[in-house]
Amino acid sequence: NIRILAASMVEKAKSGHPGGAMGGADFVNVLYSEYLQYDPENPTWEGRDRFFLDPGHMSPMLYSQLALAGKFTIDELKEFRQWGSPTPGHPEVDFTRGIENSSGPLGQGHVFAVGAAIGAKFLAARTGNPTFSKETIYAYISDGGIQEEISQGAGRIAGLLGLSNLIMYYDSNDVQLSTFVNEVSTEDTAMKYQAWGWKVITINGNDAAEIRAALKAANEETERPTLIIGKTIMGKGAMGPNGESFENKVSTHGQPLGAAGASIANTITNLGGDAENPFVIFPEVAEMYENRKNELRKIVAARHAEQAEWEAANPELAKKFHDFYNKNLPDIDYAAIEQKADQATRSASGSMLALFSEKIENMVVSSADLSNSDKTEGFLKNSKPFKKGDFSGGFLHAGVSELTMACIMNGMALHGGIIPVCGTFFVFSDYMKPAFRMSALMRQQVIYVWTHDAFRVGEDGPTHQPVEHELQVRLMEALKNHKGKNSMLVLRPSDVDETTVAWKMALENQDTPTALILSRQNVKSLPRKDKYNESLGATKGAYVVKDSEGTPDVILLASGSEVSTLFAATELLESRANLNVRIVSVPSEGLFFSQPESYIRSVIDYNLPIFGLTAGLPLSMQRLVGLKGKVFGLDHFGDSAPYTVLDEKFGFNAENIYNQVMEYLSTQK
Numbered sequence: 001n002i003r004i005l006a007a008s009m010v011e012k013a014k015s016g017h018p019g020g021a022m023g024g025a026d027f028v029n030v031l032y033s034e035y036l037q038y039d040p041e042n043p044t045w046e047g048r049d050r051f052f053l054d055p056g057h058m059s060p061m062l063y064s065q066l067a068l069a070g071k072f073t074i075d076e077l078k079e080f081r082q083w084g085s086p087t088p089g090h091p092e093v094d095f096t097r098g099i100e101n102s103s104g105p106l107g108q109g110h111v112f113a114v115g116a117a118i119g120a121k122f123l124a125a126r127t128g129n130p131t132f133s134k135e136t137i138y139a140y141i142s143d144g145g146i147q148e149e150i151s152q153g154a155g156r157i158a159g160l161l162g163l164s165n166l167i168m169y170y171d172s173n174d175v176q177l178s179t180f181v182n183e184v185s186t187e188d189t190a191m192k193y194q195a196w197g198w199k200v201i202t203i204n205g206n207d208a209a210e211i212r213a214a215l216k217a218a219n220e221e222t223e224r225p226t227l228i229i230g231k232t233i234m235g236k237g238a239m240g241p242n243g244e245s246f247e248n249k250v251s252t253h254g255q256p257l258g259a260a261g262a263s264i265a266n267t268i269t270n271l272g273g274d275a276e277n278p279f280v281i282f283p284e285v286a287e288m289y290e291n292r293k294n295e296l297r298k299i300v301a302a303r304h305a306e307q308a309e310w311e312a313a314n315p316e317l318a319k320k321f322h323d324f325y326n327k328n329l330p331d332i333d334y335a336a337i338e339q340k341a342d343q344a345t346r347s348a349s350g351s352m353l354a355l356f357s358e359k360i361e362n363m364v365v366s367s368a369d370l371s372n373s374d375k376t377e378g379f380l381k382n383s384k385p386f387k388k389g390d391f392s393g394g395f396l397h398a399g400v401s402e403l404t405m406a407c408i409m410n411g412m413a414l415h416g417g418i419i420p421v422c423g424t425f426f427v428f429s430d431y432m433k434p435a436f437r438m439s440a441l442m443r444q445q446v447i448y449v450w451t452h453d454a455f456r457v458g459e460d461g462p463t464h465q466p467v468e469h470e471l472q473v474r475l476m477e478a479l480k481n482h483k484g485k486n487s488m489l490v491l492r493p494s495d496v497d498e499t500t501v502a503w504k505m506a507l508e509n510q511d512t513p514t515a516l517i518l519s520r521q522n523v524k525s526l527p528r529k530d531k532y533n534e535s536l537g538a539t540k541g542a543y544v545v546k547d548s549e550g551t552p553d554v555i556l557l558a559s560g561s562e563v564s565t566l567f568a569a570t571e572l573l574e575s576r577a578n579l580n581v582r583i584v585s586v587p588s589e590g591l592f593f594s595q596p597e598s599y600i601r602s603v604i605d606y607n608l609p610i611f612g613l614t615a616g617l618p619l620s621m622q623r624l625v626g627l628k629g630k631v632f633g634l635d636h637f638g639d640s641a642p643y644t645v646l647d648e649k650f651g652f653n654a655e656n657i658y659n660q661v662m663e664y665l666s667t668q669k
Contacts, residue, residue, distance in 0.1 A: 066098045068286075147184070164222050
């Protein structure tokens with residue numbers, strides 16, 4: 001039934017991927033009809049088992065399966081890949097429909113599952129709620145996902161931590177989109193996962209009895225994650241126009257069967273369907289899934305009763321559990337936080353994480369082997385790293401695997417009840433782009449801590465000095481998500497006090513990811529009388545940190561450590577040229593341009609000369625300064641030298657900025 005529906009959806013849409021869906025149908029049918037535990041009446045139940053699909057192109061299989069479970073109608077299947085349809089080409093997260101993750105970029109989906117499995121063990125340890133100990137995370141991966149480099153990090157970490165609540169099915173059909181697997185890989189996948197500490201079971205993936213036995217054994221495993229390698233047939237049941245088999249063909253991977261040369265009518269007939277009316281759920285299938293719903297109601301009722309008993313006996317823990325899932329933040333007196341002046345903003349961030357390790361019990365922090373540099377180690381002040389058998393801490397040592405780490409954080413966010421934070425050097429955000437784009441697309445609260453934010457990394461040289469990176473990340477502020485909101489909040493605080501506010505903003509921004517871009521070097525604190533309350537201007541994205549007595553002769557803009565450079569240059573502009581100068585800190589351009597027009601104009605008057613300073617590409621501030629403004633920045637790679645030398649060589653000092661502003665003003669007369 002699933003095979004018929006999947007093939008028919010693709011045929012009607014005239015696009016899609018039928019072959020893999022037809023081969024994988026046996027596994028999902030056994031999983032959903034016998035093993036996956038979820039609440040038919042409450043799809044967002046916190047203790048449900050979760051199914052993470054990695055190969056999003058196999059969406060026809062998932063949609064068809066979920067239609068059998070009552071999550072989609074036949075008419076919705078018919079609208080596959082059409083405008084406004086709930087059945088897009090690749091699945092988009094929708095818990096009410098049974099879709100736990102958006103998938104498409106191969107490799108990421110199964111790493112989300114690793115994150116969810118860690119999350120379940122963390123919540124079991126942190127709350128004591130018995131429902132989390134009974135939760136199983138299922139992942140489905142294809143040959144492409146196995147080949148993606150990210151599978152290395154996920155396999156290593158899951159094995160290291162002994163994620164016995166993780167069961168991954170590898171649909172090994174030996175056929176790829178453009179070739180056969182043996183033409184690109186000869187590795188022994190089973191041995192690879194065994195080396196990482198996984199239990200591995202190899203079966204005929206089109207045999208329900210073998211699938212059933214493998215799932216039983218996997219669910220009984222208590223020490224290791226399990227990989228079930230199912231040898232399946234691409235396009236199982238597909239027939240040609242003359243009644244010949246059309247199975248195991250590369251051509252059926254990424255196009256409708258008819259376009260591949262097969263006969264959709266013969267295929268449907270061969271599979272027991274009506275070629276004239278293929279969009280049907282067979283009565284015996286409908287009955288089987290209705291029986292499964294009744295079984296699930298009994299299973300879930302017992303689970304709910306167990307949780308209710310636990311809540312009654314543990315009211316404080318129960319409140320904690322509900323606070324986690326309701327995203328209730330603890331009371332933190334940010335105004336009372338005393339940051340040490342003139343420190344690097346990464347150090348201020350580390351101080352905040354040390355505070356959060358005591359105050360925020362559902363925060364999980366990770367670093368890609370840089371915790372002592374990106375200062376995420378601050379969280380270890382009142383926490384400890386995860387290890388096999390002990391998830392009572394809240395820190396994940398991810399090793400050198402930035403993309404894996406970020407995807408694991410996405411998985412924790414998708415699981416719910418957790419505030420995930422991950423850190424590394426800003427230059428290595430390059431490795432993380434696919435993951436934070438998915439954070440943005442799925443509207444998940446993941447907080448990215450990126451330190452060593454500019455050429456002032458210094459001696460490490462241009463390989464470690466971000467230049468174009470801020471512009472790249474700020475593009476996500478300009479990109480709207482499907483709710484019409486900026487898809488990411490990007491904050492580059494000017495000093496330690498603004499860093500306090502930036503962290504407050506990150507925690508309160510619960511429906512998009514947040515990026516904190518922080519300095520390696522010490523940054524002079526801005527002259528503020530009321531450090532915290534004046535820094536709250538950052539919540540508008542940009543605000544005046546120094547104003548002139550009269551109408552400004554020039555408005556100076558910057559973010560991060562360049563703001564303090566503007567203060568130094570302003571002393572020269574005022575003393576030498578007797579200029580009225582306004583300085584604006586712009587930690588978030590996207591947030592600033594989301595403010596009412598009246599506020600924007602009160603901060604930046606575009607009838608006046610505007611000068612921007614950035615340690616990144618000048619283009620990154622062009623929208624802020626406007627067509628008549630000028631930006632001084634870096635339009636080349638950096639060099640290896642102490643950062644103070646680079647400041648002088650690249651012109652990031654008061655004297656040169658004074659000269660740059662005066663030259664610019666001379667053109668405005």
